Amino acid sequence: EAGVAQSPRYKIIEKRQSVAFWCNPISGHATLYWYQQILGQGPKLLIQFQNNGVVDDSQLPKDRFSAERLKGVDSTLKIQPAKLEDSAVYLCASSPRGGIAGNTIYFGEGSWLTVV
């Protein structure tokens, strides 16, 4: 079974530039998550989709971050304009169905962003 796919793996941009990350979840998984993981910290949820609807985006900095999930499958996370503090790993994850206690979240390998 193919895992969660993410691209690009690494990206270096200057502050105030924009960047987009792409995620393809495990086939059939209804729930898709974007997490931000700063070095030395645990993942922080940015946004959670259930199919193509947003379930939780309470911690998404909406003035600069945006995300969409096309047709309930692939998702794109965009940052514009980037700030130095956005340097982090952006983890995409999926689960069969969110909000269910027994679900396991499957993570992708992450997209490493460095803002200089």
Next chain:
Amino acid sequence: KNQVEQSPQSLIILEGKNCTLQCNYTVSPFSNLRWYKQDTGRGPVSLTIMTFSENTKSNGRYTATLDADTKQSSLHITASQLSDSASYICVVFFSGTYKYIFGTGTRLKVLA
């Protein structure tokens, strides 16, 4: 406030030795607790999942314990190997809002 705290922050041990990582949580009500292993440069991978009614669960050389009364969990690694070098993250499912709450992780380094 619902929080998950892990200790120690980092740990260095010699290959072949055992170690125990701790997770304390204040999440209530909770449904289950998971331990994830995150290799450097990789995404987290699930090691174990325990419900509030389970006390112990093993996965090879990894054994997780849970005390729901004291809200503590531990991950014990037996006969450590170099490949155990990673971050170990404790995750608690908060039944109140159906969200996963992540700890900050313990960074383990196993030396030859």
